[in-house]
Amino acid sequence: MDRLWRIDQACFDAQLAYSRTELALYMHRPGSFTLVAEGEGDEVSGNGKAPTAILGFIVAEIRRKSGHIITIDVVAEARRAGVGSALLGAAEEELLRAGAVAVALETPVNNAAAIRFYKQKGYFVEKTVAGYYSNHMDALVMTKDLRRSLVR
Numbered sequence: 001m002d003r004l005w006r007i008d009q010a011c012f013d014a015q016l017a018y019s020r021t022e023l024a025l026y027m028h029r030p031g032s033f034t035l036v037a038e039g040e041g042d043e044v045s046g047n048g049k050a051p052t053a054i055l056g057f058i059v060a061e062i063r064r065k066s067g068h069i070i071t072i073d074v075v076a077e078a079r080r081a082g083v084g085s086a087l088l089g090a091a092e093e094e095l096l097r098a099g100a101v102a103v104a105l106e107t108p109v110n111n112a113a114a115i116r117f118y119k120q121k122g123y124f125v126e127k128t129v130a131g132y133y134s135n136h137m138d139a140l141v142m143t144k145d146l147r148r149s150l151v152r
Contacts, residue, residue, distance in 0.1 A: 015135035032061035058087040067095035067103035106139040
């Protein structure tokens with residue numbers, strides 16, 4: 001948990017990152033799940049093997065037939081290497097298995113890279129929520145019909 005929280009702190013501005021308590025609450029809510037992407041670390045562990053490094057994680061939840069991506073975090077060194085895509089795809093598959101027909105997420109209106117990433121993954125902007133974040137920044141609510149993603 002502490003490693004995931006530190007990754008979240010590194011990925012987001014202090015005004016957007018979750019507190020330890022918030023992240024723990026989201027991870028342990030009924031219907032939520034956390035997926036972790038791992039890779040080999042740079043140093044050798046005591047058993048002669050490279051240690052496992054956390055490259056990123058995603059927290060998502062399902063409520064009735066609707067999925068929600070709470071956060072997706074990828075360490076800087078692993079960005080643009082497919083980690084975020086793999087995490088998002090795995091979460092969408094898990095949501096589909098759990099009965100979700102659609103998924104939604106929020107992202108800051110000024111996070112052009114995230115908006116572009118989600119659009120490439122089939123999400124579209126549904127609406128803007130004024131003052132969504134604690135720093136009063138607006139958020140885009142982006143959604144995706146998971147049933148359509150079955151036909152690839």
